[in-house]
Amino acid sequence: MDLDQIEKLNDLKQKGLITEEEYQQAKARILGAQSSTDQPHTILQTNNYDYALVLHLTQFCSWLVPFLGLLVPLIMWQSKKDDPYINEQGKVVMNWIFSSMIYFVVSLLLCLIVVGFFLIAILFVCSIVFTVMGAMDANKGVIKNYPLTIKFFDVKETPRVISPQN
Template identity: 35%
Template sequence: MQFLNGKEERMWAMIVHLSAFLGFVVPFGNVLGPLIVWLIKREEGAFFYQHGKEALNFSISVTIYAAISSLLIIIFIGALLLGALFIFWAIFVIMAAVKANEGKEFRYPLTLRFIK
């Protein structure tokens, strides 16, 4: 196992956040992208480990929120919730990627912490 240097670790931390956009191409890619990147690189640095765990928890949380919003389409509020959730998700993924690239910690709001 090789530990990443600071610049490379920041780059991978940014990639783990941005890999959530894989959801535009692959079903559940928003969870699979961060999961795969995190599983491959998780032991190569504490900074990356934290960002990967945070990105994965956020992706799982957003998927749950999207499922609930989809069910609420029946009472017409779900479409609004899905739109707001999409904007919320995109903005915070980009913010997290920028913070990771700057070498700073980032905690997503409204995230259920499945992976401790």
């Protein structure tokens, strides 16, 4: 309850552990009031859409270090898995990463009959295009599996909203 928190703050102030200014700021936060002393403190906040955009684009980390494009999105997804939007976007990214790994292995095997080289090139282009498309969708709040994705995780897709033309 708010009263208990304010009493604890008052105890801290009386013991000299926090200043009067810190006490007033914390009390204002607890009560939900805006204090004029809060103005200098700017907190950088990102919304889920920005985080999801970055989550998709971190797949390109594998261009720097092999398997980093798997680890970074996995860590980002798991760190914010409690957020339903980020959880769904993480599933989308992981579905594509696992799918593209399978497609790559199959393409490598098909390199024995030359067609695999073309498939690897196509997979490379698709990975770039699909990742950028997924990032743009995520930044708009759309949850959509990439094309050609094997669905390892069940994703609750949202429809793309098409704006009316004037």
